[in-house]
Amino acid sequence: MTTSELSSAVRRRGDVVVVDLVGDVNRDAEAALTRAWETARRDHPAAVVLNFSGAGYINSTGIAVVVGVLARARAEGIPLRAYGLTEHYREIFEITRLADFLAIATDEDSAIGGAGGNTA
Amino acid sequence: MTALTGSLRRRLLRRPVAQDRPAVETVQPATAPEEDVAPVDIAPNDPLLAYLQSAAGAVDVTTLELDSPALGALREAGFALAVPLVSQGELIGILNLGPRRSEQEYSTDDRKLLENLAAQAAPALRVGQLVREQQAEAATRQRFEQELEVARLIQQNFLPKQLPDLPGWQVSAYYRPAREVGGDFYDVIPLPGGRVGFVVGDVTDKGVPAALVMAATRSVLRATAQRLVEPGAVLEHVNEHLVPDMPEKMFVTCLYGVLEPGTGRFRFANAGHDLPYVKTADGSEELRARGMPLGLMTGMGYEENETVLAPGDSMLLHSDGVVEAHSPAGAMFGFPRLKEAVARYPGGAELIDRVLTDLRDHTGPDADQEDDITMVTVARAARGHGGSPGGPTAQQVEFEVPSAEGNERIALARVSSIVSELGLAPERLRRLETAVAEATMNAMEHGNRYDADRPVMVRVLTRRDRVVVQVVDQGGGTPARTPEQHPDLEAKLAGLQSPRGWGLFLIENMVDEAHEHVDRSDHVLELVMFLDDPPGSETGRTTDTAPEGGADHDDQ
Numbered sequence: 100m101t102t103s104e105l106s107s108a109v110r111r112r113g114d115v116v117v118v119d120l121v122g123d124v125n126r127d128a129e130a131a132l133t134r135a136w137e138t139a140r141r142d143h144p145a146a147v148v149l150n151f152s153g154a155g156y157i158n159s160t161g162i163a164v165v166v167g168v169l170a171r172a173r174a175e176g177i178p179l180r181a182y183g184l185t186e187h188y189r190e191i192f193e194i195t196r197l198a199d200f201l202a203i204a205t206d207e208d209s210a211i212g213g214a215g216g217n218t219a
Numbered sequence: 220m221t222a223l224t225g226s227l228r229r230r231l232l233r234r235p236v237a238q239d240r241p242a243v244e245t246v247q248p249a250t251a252p253e254e255d256v257a258p259v260d261i262a263p264n265d266p267l268l269a270y271l272q273s274a275a276g277a278v279d280v281t282t283l284e285l286d287s288p289a290l291g292a293l294r295e296a297g298f299a300l301a302v303p304l305v306s307q308g309e310l311i312g313i314l315n316l317g318p319r320r321s322e323q324e325y326s327t328d329d330r331k332l333l334e335n336l337a338a339q340a341a342p343a344l345r346v347g348q349l350v351r352e353q354q355a356e357a358a359t360r361q362r363f364e365q366e367l368e369v370a371r372l373i374q375q376n377f378l379p380k381q382l383p384d385l386p387g388w389q390v391s392a393y394y395r396p397a398r399e400v401g402g403d404f405y406d407v408i409p410l411p412g413g414r415v416g417f418v419v420g421d422v423t424d425k426g427v428p429a430a431l432v433m434a435a436t437r438s439v440l441r442a443t444a445q446r447l448v449e450p451g452a453v454l455e456h457v458n459e460h461l462v463p464d465m466p467e468k469m470f471v472t473c474l475y476g477v478l479e480p481g482t483g484r485f486r487f488a489n490a491g492h493d494l495p496y497v498k499t500a501d502g503s504e505e506l507r508a509r510g511m512p513l514g515l516m517t518g519m520g521y522e523e524n525e526t527v528l529a530p531g532d533s534m535l536l537h538s539d540g541v542v543e544a545h546s547p548a549g550a551m552f553g554f555p556r557l558k559e560a561v562a563r564y565p566g567g568a569e570l571i572d573r574v575l576t577d578l579r580d581h582t583g584p585d586a587d588q589e590d591d592i593t594m595v596t597v598a599r600a601a602r603g604h605g606g607s608p609g610g611p612t613a614q615q616v617e618f619e620v621p622s623a624e625g626n627e628r629i630a631l632a633r634v635s636s637i638v639s640e641l642g643l644a645p646e647r648l649r650r651l652e653t654a655v656a657e658a659t660m661n662a663m664e665h666g667n668r669y670d671a672d673r674p675v676m677v678r679v680l681t682r683r684d685r686v687v688v689q690v691v692d693q694g695g696g697t698p699a700r701t702p703e704q705h706p707d708l709e710a711k712l713a714g715l716q717s718p719r720g721w722g723l724f725l726i727e728n729m730v731d732e733a734h735e736h737v738d739r740s741d742h743v744l745e746l747v748m749f750l751d752d753p754p755g756s757e758t759g760r761t762t763d764t765a766p767e768g769g770a771d772h773d774d775q
Contacts, residue, residue: 159660187650
């Protein structure tokens, strides 16, 4: 079975930072996601948006990694949002209540707008 | 000592490594940074190696008297000194040096320094060699595992996804591949006029070649069964088709029979396969028909016979993985014992369960399965019994997943493939996949401690109204794994709970029912997904767990 290590890219759109996630969100994703968060928070963005469009398989250990990032975002007062989740993983984000703390949008513009940032 | 400060240039000898001798590496410091030093090949039987193996220290290449082609090559390449690199008594490399730049001889101090260097370098070089060897072994193992996975996928995809629903009949099937994946297959073919064809077969050999021949046989047989009525004629045609392209030393044993559900008439022909047994009111009987295996030679004829399965009768088609399973003392399970089991036990799915229990008792619980095991039962309801005997049509497939990180994806993909044609709605299939992946991760981590020698067994049972997936690990004898508290996201965000601990929570929320069973050796997590809406509407999801559970906290 092919597994795909998570890679991330961080880009700015106005005062919001978008983190593009490509690959599997599992236990091994922690390093990539932590690095991405460190880069994303550096310039005190108005919000950080996680783009899951390129994410494949997400499991419970990956959920734990996302919880870790959410905890850091809340501690630092940076709103965290997400988009690009499939219906199935969106349901999992709802069941775990991640969706209560991490607003989920249908597309990037909505995520950025909803995050209160100014689209470039 | 400029030779030692020059850039080192290492070259692995390009020669076959003798089976009984470790690789010897030449480590050749350049005599000057700008000089390029040609590698020197040393044959495994060159006397220089034996000499260096026992040399007390650095050896003067220019004055050594030895009938050795390698010695000549070293001199020709301009080397003056050879320092053996010996680790744990084995020569694993040679440090070759050119003459000193000062044109003076190497002094006693130089030699002592070089010998100290060699003593320190040798273990490091050995470690490097061992790492390379392990990497090569790991790559070989990975290729082998990938080939096995291909074979499993081929076989899995050519087994029936669903068994027919025949009023008054119960059709059950069990298939479990051996680790090396043999060539077992079975098929149930709907035929014109309500007749049903039953096939059970076995390809000699294992792995991908067997899987490919199995796939070809199954496809030809399916197509032929639609055109020809008589089972003997079907096997004749399949044989003619297979012979030209059959790989050397391979053949296929196969039993093919056609059932008329209305009358119970079962007409069959046999290509060298193990004979079926029928449970009757008087005991059990063997259904005999003669014929050579498929793919050996052209022009073969296949004897046809028939029986009538009376109300209450049950037939067992099987592969040799059952009767040829060995006990620890080397005794085979054997035909007589299987025939007796058919007579003694109820028919249908229960017969399969009872035979599997007997097999486990025979081989021992920890024995590796030697060959694929396939059983198909066809049971006719007793008179006055309107429904199917022993419950609804059932099918069971088992496979193993090595306990290694990421392998839950294998379980996910295979279960998804097995249940793909059951009509489960896509969103419910995704939920089942997630539950299977989480249950497998749980089993690999908490039950088998990621021990590669303790695989997770996944058993997929399809019933008329539901699919049941049992994920079995070897973590029995401990309390159930249900966590004491459900994960609370707010507590996790506040640092009061670990960010992990979602595994069982997800499982419970993904499937209609989840049951946990623990016995002395095994831990079983059973996932149930109804093919239609679960009984009891939306609140159909239930979880049974041992009341004393919670000591072993789920940490996924």
